[in-house]
Structure formats: structure tokens, C-alpha cells
Amino acid sequence: MTSANIGNSQISEFVQILTLLHSSSAFPGVANLGATLSEQLLHLFDQQKYGDIVFYFESDNTSVCAHKFVLTGRSEYYKTMLMHGSMHESKTGHIVISKDIKPDTFKAFLRYLYSDKLVVTISLNLLIELLGLCHRYREHKLFRKIEFTIIECVDSETIYDILKAAHFYEASQLSHFCKDQIIRKYWNPSWDGLESYTKTPDCPLGLLPLEMQAELKLRRDKEVVSQQLKQKP
Incomplete structure (x- = not known):
């Protein structure tokens, strides 16, 4: 897959997510309240909807879902990991978070990527x-x-x-x-x-x-x- 195709795929995915955000069935009670895009994205993360990347925490055997287009658009670290076709994580969508990173710490990091706050x-x-x-x-x-x-x-x-x-x-x-x-x-x-x-x-x-x-x-x-x-x- 070429870099151009990867870019088009990411754009297409982003448009699909935006469509979901503005549909009342997928995002009830928010789209009509004038919420900002970052607020809507954060709500999507908090509700754990439509995630295509799963983080597994070794420390407590729990997991949390996220969205590839947010991770690659907001983090150079995950852009390198997930946009490189030869890397295991980019193929499986599964990422293991080591025991030395607490789930609450990593979730705070993810919430920042979604909301910039x-x-x-x-x-x-x-x-x-x-x-x-x-x-x-x-x-x-x-x-x-x-x-x-x-x-x-x-x-x-x-x-x-x-x-x-x-x-x-x-x-x-x-x-x-x-x-x-x-x-x-x-x-x-x-x-x-x-x-x-x-x-x-x-x-x-x-x-x-x-x-x-x-x-x-x-x-x-x-x-x-x-x-x-x-x-x-």
C-alpha cells in the first residue's frame, strides 16, 4: 500500500467517524448542543465506540479502545508505529502497554490526544x-x-x-x-x-x-x- 493510499484511507475513516458523530443514533444528546469537535471526539472515546485500536494493560489485564485516525494525527510516536505497514501493531491493531505504565496514566494521555486538554x-x-x-x-x-x-x-x-x-x-x-x-x-x-x-x-x-x-x-x-x-x- 502506498503512502498516498494510506492517506486517503485515513481521510475516509475520519469522514466516516464525523458522520457517526453527527448522527443522533450514534451520538445521542450531543450533536445538537453545539459541542466542539474535540468534545465530541472525547465523548466517543469515553463511550468506547467504534475503536479500531485496542491497548492491553499488562498491569491489570484490562484494555481500552482508541481510534487510529486520532492516534496517528496527534502522536508522532503512534503515527510511526501504526502507519508503518511492516510493524506488528499496524497489522493487528493490538498494542500492549507494559506493567510500568499505569492504566490511569495512559488513559489521561489518550484523553489529551482526543481533547488537547x-x-x-x-x-x-x-x-x-x-x-x-x-x-x-x-x-x-x-x-x-x-x-x-x-x-x-x-x-x-x-x-x-x-x-x-x-x-x-x-x-x-x-x-x-x-x-x-x-x-x-x-x-x-x-x-x-x-x-x-x-x-x-x-x-x-x-x-x-x-x-x-x-x-x-x-x-x-x-x-x-x-x-x-x-x-x-
């Missing part, structure tokens, strides 16, 4: 898991959106775990924000005299990677010198 009530832990999923799938747009969403969750209790996750998943915007907040807002002056953060149980800096501890210490030292210079007459 994050679930409003999503927890911090799920956000961090979703950040990791986007890092794995190279979903840059959602990755950046999650970074800025997590920033809203930063406080004195969460900042160190968030910074560790930001470092691990190479979330530069989130990492930069957390480091600035630690230096400007959360630094305890009693930490200045410590020889080792790691060996001090009540110092949360010890939870961070050693290279990050060194970076923060260097920034703090510069901050102290700067403050001392400002205080000189």
Missing part, C-alpha cells in the same frame, strides 16, 4: 507519571504543558520530589523553576555550614542527585556573596 482533577503523582510517559514517547507539546501544570503544585513539601523528577525526565523549565525557588524561597541558612547534605537526615537537599546538590551549593554561595556585597557601605 489535561484532566482538571489530575493528581501530582499522576502528572509526574504522565511527564515520564511523554518523555518516553517524545510528546513535546504535552510534556511542556505538564511542566507548567506541575509548577502550580510546587510548595515546600513537594519541591524536592518534583525537582528529582524534573532532573530524571530532563524537564528543563520545571527544573530551572524549582532550583530558583529553593535558592530564593526555601533555603534554610542552617544548611550553609553543612559539609554534606546527604549525611544530614533533616536536610532535604540530600534527596537530590549529587551533581544537583553541588549546583545548588554553588548558586547559594554566589547568592551569599552577592548579599554581603550589597550590605557593604
Whole structure:
């Protein structure tokens, strides 16, 4: 099958889905309410109607259906997987999700692909898991959106775990924000005299990677010198 034929097939499938969306029998109570296309597509996903791709979760032996035209149109990762005729998943329409990915995390990812929105009530832990999923799938747009969403969750209790996750998943915007907040807002002056953060149980800096501890210490030292210079007459 040529790339042109694949494109025509996807367009034809999309038109068929749109027709279903606007038929009262397939989509009762929504088409007449002025719902946006993304809202209608999300409803279609939530109702699990007309899916042609099935994701199987190894973690709990459950599954969820999705639509190939949404996956290939919204995700480069799944576009590569499903539009490549030689790949097993493109032939069977069956995709196994490994045990390290929780169903709720992956479903939140799918809902974003359908609606271009994050679930409003999503927890911090799920956000961090979703950040990791986007890092794995190279979903840059959602990755950046999650970074800025997590920033809203930063406080004195969460900042160190968030910074560790930001470092691990190479979330530069989130990492930069957390480091600035630690230096400007959360630094305890009693930490200045410590020889080792790691060996001090009540110092949360010890939870961070050693290279990050060194970076923060260097920034703090510069901050102290700067403050001392400002205080000189």
C-alpha cells in the first residue's frame, strides 16, 4: 500500500467517524448542543465506540479502545508505529502497554490526544507519571504543558520530589523553576555550614542527585556573596 493510499484511507475513516458523530443514533444528546469537535471526539472515546485500536494493560489485564485516525494525527510516536505497514501493531491493531505504565496514566494521555486538554482533577503523582510517559514517547507539546501544570503544585513539601523528577525526565523549565525557588524561597541558612547534605537526615537537599546538590551549593554561595556585597557601605 502506498503512502498516498494510506492517506486517503485515513481521510475516509475520519469522514466516516464525523458522520457517526453527527448522527443522533450514534451520538445521542450531543450533536445538537453545539459541542466542539474535540468534545465530541472525547465523548466517543469515553463511550468506547467504534475503536479500531485496542491497548492491553499488562498491569491489570484490562484494555481500552482508541481510534487510529486520532492516534496517528496527534502522536508522532503512534503515527510511526501504526502507519508503518511492516510493524506488528499496524497489522493487528493490538498494542500492549507494559506493567510500568499505569492504566490511569495512559488513559489521561489518550484523553489529551482526543481533547488537547489535561484532566482538571489530575493528581501530582499522576502528572509526574504522565511527564515520564511523554518523555518516553517524545510528546513535546504535552510534556511542556505538564511542566507548567506541575509548577502550580510546587510548595515546600513537594519541591524536592518534583525537582528529582524534573532532573530524571530532563524537564528543563520545571527544573530551572524549582532550583530558583529553593535558592530564593526555601533555603534554610542552617544548611550553609553543612559539609554534606546527604549525611544530614533533616536536610532535604540530600534527596537530590549529587551533581544537583553541588549546583545548588554553588548558586547559594554566589547568592551569599552577592548579599554581603550589597550590605557593604
